[in-house]
Amino acid sequence: MTPWLLSDIERAVRSSWSAETCTPEYRSRWSGGNPARDQCGVTAMVLNDLLGGELVRGEVYAGGKHVDYHWWNRLGMGVDIDLTREQFGPGETVTGGVVVPRPPGTEWRRLREEYELLRDRVRAKLAGPRAAEL
Numbered sequence: 198m199t200p201w202l203l204s205d206i207e208r209a210v211r212s213s214w215s216a217e218t219c220t221p222e223y224r225s226r227w228s229g230g231n232p233a234r235d236q237c238g239v240t241a242m243v244l245n246d247l248l249g250g251e252l253v254r255g256e257v258y259a260g261g262k263h264v265d266y267h268w269w270n271r272l273g274m275g276v277d278i279d280l281t282r283e284q285f286g287p288g289e290t291v292t293g294g295v296v297v298p299r300p301p302g303t304e305w306r307r308l309r310e311e312y313e314l315l316r317d318r319v320r321a322k323l324a325g326p327r328a329a330e331l
Contacts, residue, residue, distance in 0.1 A: 201323060203278075206247055210240055210280055213318035218311045233284040239312040240281050241268040243319055245299060248272060252299055255291045267291045 216227040219235035227234055241252050250272040257265040269279035277294075285291065 205323065207280055209319045209322035210243060213315055213322060218315040220308065231284055233281040237268040237281040238308050239315045241270050242312050243316050244270045244278060246316060251296045253294045254297045255294045257289060257291055259289045
């Protein structure tokens with residue numbers, strides 16, 4: 198079995214983002230000019246499927262006000278992977294970072310459709326024997 202490289206996974210994820218995989222309430226602001234925008238939750242879940250580790254949630258501030266949350270992954274020994282960090286512009290900052298348990302299968306409803314679409318796209322791009330393990 199040929200192992201995936203992180204660069205393979207990153208390429209598959211980034212090329213799978215679209216308006217349909219971002220947070221629904223922000224879909225209208227998604228663009229190919231900033232494809233990582235509002236993809237953090239579903240991306241973190243797909244990476245968790247592939248790499249394990251922990252889900253981490255920070256707070257997003259703009260103009261000193263809390264405006265949203267940001268999600269990324271933490272692997273063993275405190276290695277963080279955040280494929281969507283570049284979504285933030287000047288004046289937006291991410292603070293904190295608390296480990297959040299992954300919701301159990303059937304209890305997770307928010308963004309489930311977007312997650313499943315991204316997961317399936319990434320699976321297809323990674324294709325091969327391990328793709329079915331997702």
